[in-house]
Amino acid sequence: MELVEPTTLVPSMYLAHQANPATYGKRARSGESWNANADPRDPGIRPDEFLRTVTSFTVLFSLRAMEPRLPSETHDLIIDHLHDDVPTLRQCSLVCKAWLPAARLHIFSIVDISLYSIDAMLQTIFYPGAPFPSYIRELHIIDGQERTFDPKWVPRKVHLVPFDAMTQLSRLALEQIAFEELPGAAMDALRGAVSRVKHLDLAHVSFSDLSAYTGFLGGAPSLRSLITCNTTLLHVQLDAPAPRDPATSTPLLPHLREVNVDLGDRQLLDLICSPENGPPPIGALSVTLRTNDYMGNAVLARVLKSLGGSLTHLFLESFGDDPPPVEQVNLSSNAKLHTIVFGNTAIAWMAPLLNTCTASPSLKRVYSHRVPPPHDFPVLKELCLGPLSGCEIVFMQEQGNLRVPEWLEGRVRFSGPSGVEMPDLRAEYS
Numbered sequence: 001m002e003l004v005e006p007t008t009l010v011p012s013m014y015l016a017h018q019a020n021p022a023t024y025g026k027r028a029r030s031g032e033s034w035n036a037n038a039d040p041r042d043p044g045i046r047p048d049e050f051l052r053t054v055t056s057f058t059v060l061f062s063l064r065a066m067e068p069r070l071p072s073e074t075h076d077l078i079i080d081h082l083h084d085d086v087p088t089l090r091q092c093s094l095v096c097k098a099w100l101p102a103a104r105l106h107i108f109s110i111v112d113i114s115l116y117s118i119d120a121m122l123q124t125i126f127y128p129g130a131p132f133p134s135y136i137r138e139l140h141i142i143d144g145q146e147r148t149f150d151p152k153w154v155p156r157k158v159h160l161v162p163f164d165a166m167t168q169l170s171r172l173a174l175e176q177i178a179f180e181e182l183p184g185a186a187m188d189a190l191r192g193a194v195s196r197v198k199h200l201d202l203a204h205v206s207f208s209d210l211s212a213y214t215g216f217l218g219g220a221p222s223l224r225s226l227i228t229c230n231t232t233l234l235h236v237q238l239d240a241p242a243p244r245d246p247a248t249s250t251p252l253l254p255h256l257r258e259v260n261v262d263l264g265d266r267q268l269l270d271l272i273c274s275p276e277n278g279p280p281p282i283g284a285l286s287v288t289l290r291t292n293d294y295m296g297n298a299v300l301a302r303v304l305k306s307l308g309g310s311l312t313h314l315f316l317e318s319f320g321d322d323p324p325p326v327e328q329v330n331l332s333s334n335a336k337l338h339t340i341v342f343g344n345t346a347i348a349w350m351a352p353l354l355n356t357c358t359a360s361p362s363l364k365r366v367y368s369h370r371v372p373p374p375h376d377f378p379v380l381k382e383l384c385l386g387p388l389s390g391c392e393i394v395f396m397q398e399q400g401n402l403r404v405p406e407w408l409e410g411r412v413r414f415s416g417p418s419g420v421e422m423p424d425l426r427a428e429y430s
Contacts, residue, residue, distance in 0.1 A: 076102045083109070108135035113161070114142045115153050126162050133165035139193070140173040152178075159185040163193040171225075173201035179216065180208040180234060191219045199225040206232040210267055217268075218252055224430070225258040228265050256280035257430060260422055262288040262319075263296035270299045273306040282307055283429035286315035286422045289346075301328040309336045312362075313429050315422055316353075317343030331357035338362050339428070341420050344369040351376035351383075358387040367394045367420045381407045396420060 079102040082088050086107060093103035113121060125132045141158065144150040154177055163169070172193055179187070194200060194216065200223055207213040210233055217223070252272055259282055261269055269287075273279045285307065289296055304311070311334045326349050331337060337357060342350050347370045357363055372380060384391070385407060395414050 072098060075099060079103055079106070082106065104132070104135050108132050110138040110140070111136050112140040112142070115144060115150055118153050118157055122157070122160055126160070128162075130162075130165075133162050134167050136166045137168050138171040138173070139166065139169060140175070141177070142175040143177045152181075155182050155186050159189040161189065163189060163196075166193075166196075169193065169196055171199035171201070172197045173203070174205060175201075175203045177205045179212065180206060191216065194220045194223075196222075198222055199227075201227040202231060203229045204231075206234060209233055209235040210271070213268060214252055214271065218250070220253070222255060223253050224255055225260075226253065226256060227260040228268070229262060231265050231268075233267075251278040251280070254278070254280050256282055258282070258284045258422065258426070260286040260315075263290060263299060266296050266299040269303055273303045275306060279306045279308075279310070281310045283310060284313040284315070284422055284425070285311060286317075288317045288319060288343075290319045297326060297328050300326075301330065304329065304331060305333045308333050312336055312338045313341075313422075313425055314339070315341040315343070316346045316349060318345040326352055329353060329356070336362050339365045339367070339425060341367040341425075342369065347372055351379040354383055354388065355379055358383070363388060363391050365392050365394065367396060369396050371395055377405060381405070384408065394420075 075098065079089070079092055079099065082092065083106045089103045089107045092099050093107065108125070111121075111125075141154065143152050143154040174190070177190075179190075182190070197220060200217075200220060207216065213231070213233060217226070256272065257280075259269065259272070263269070271277060273282070285303070287300055289300070304314075314331075314334075314337060329349075331353055334357065340353070340357075340363070347368060350366070350368055350372050354366065384393070392413070393408070
C-alpha cells in the first residue's frame with residue numbers, strides 16, 4: 001500500500017464527505033471514473049478513495065508509533081551512570097541536543113584549575129557569557145604544583161575566574177595558596193567563592209595569623225563541612241585564642257556539621273567549639289593527633305566536652321606509630337555518640353576511650369583498622385560483656401588465621417583491608 005505523507009488533508013476530506021454525502025453516493029452509483037489528479041479536498045471524492053487515503057495515514061502513524069523509543073528520563077539515567085567517564089560523556093554530548101545538558105552536567109561537574117590549565121580555561125570555559133560555569137558543583141584550585149620553582153598564578157589571575165556564574169557551586173578546594181600574599185582583587189574573588197559554598201577543603205595553605213584565618217572562614221556563613229590539612233599561621237599565638245564576646249560577635253560557622261582537621265589547627269578548632277563562640281552542631285569530628293602533642297590532647301578534650309550531645313561520629317588518627325597518651329580525653333559527655341573509628345595508628349586509644357563512653361547507650365559500632373594488642377583484652381572483655389554489649393566491633397582487616405577470643409565471637413566482623421573514612425559514613429550524619 002502506498003503511504004501518504006501526513007498533511008492537513010484528511011480532516012478536510014472527512015468534513016467534505018460528512019457535508020456532502022449525496023454527492024459521494026451519486027458518483028458511486030453512476031460509475032463515474034475517478035481522476036487521480038483531482039484535489040482530494042473535492043467533495044466529489046469517491047468513498048473508496050477517501051477510505052484508502054485515511055487508511056494510509058493510519059498505517060503511517062501506526063508504524064511511527066511502533067518505533068522503539070526510550071523516555072528521556074531513561075536517557076538521563078544512562079548518562080548519569082557514566083558520571084566519571086569523561087571521554088564517553090563527551091561522545092554522548094555529540095549524539096543529539098537532548099543528551100547535551102545531561103552530559104554537560106557531569107563533564108563540568110568537577111573542575112580542577114592549576115598553573116597549566118588556567119590560560120586554556122579562561123579561553124574555552126570561562127569566557128564572558130559561557131554556559132559552562134553554571135554546571136560546576138566542585139571546584140579545585142591549586143597554586144603551583146608542589147614545586148618551589150613553579151610560578152604562582154592565583155594572585156595574578158584568580159579574579160578572572162567567573163565565580164558569580166557558578167550558581168551550583170557547593171564544594172571548593174583550595175591548595176597551596178599563600179593568602180597573606182594575595183592582592184585585594186584575588187582575595188575578594190576567593191571570598192566571593194567561599195561565601196556560596198557548603199563544603200570547604202583547605203590543604204597546605206597559609207595565613208598571616210589566626211584573625212586573618214577566621215576572617216576568611218567567617219565569610220562562609222552556610223558552611224557545613226570543613227576539611228583542613230597542614231594550615232600554617234605565620235604569626236602563631238602560643239596561648240589559647242582570646243574568647244569571643246557573644247554579645248558583640250557573630251558565631252563563627254554556626255551551621256557546621258562536619259570537621260576534619262589535624263591538631264596543627266588546634267587553635268581554630270578550639271575557637272570554633274568554645275563556649276564563647278557558641279559551639280555549632282557538629283555531628284562528625286575527625287582529628288589527627290601528632291606524636292607527643294600534649295597541648296593537642298588538651299584541646300581535643302575541651303572540644304569533645306563542648307560538643308556534648310551533638311557529636312554522633314568520631315574519627316581518630318595519629319601521625320607516626322607512637323600516638324600520644326589520651327588520659328585527658330573523655331567521651332562521657334557525648335551521650336549520642338553512635339560510631340567511633342580508630343585509625344591504623346590509633347589502636348592504642350581503643351580500650352582507654354571506650355572505657356570512658358560507658359554512659360553512651362547510643363554507641364552501636366566501633367571500627368578499628370587493627371585488632372587491639374592482647375594487653376587491652378581484659379578491659380575490652382569487661383566492656384563487651386557489660387555496658388557495651390550491644391555495640392558491634394568491626395576490624396578492617398582480613399581475618400586469615402587470626403583467632404578471635406570467645407567473648408568477642410558474635411560481636412565482631414572482619415570487613416577486609418578497605419578502611420572507613422568520614423565520607424563513607426556521611427549519609428548517617430549529614
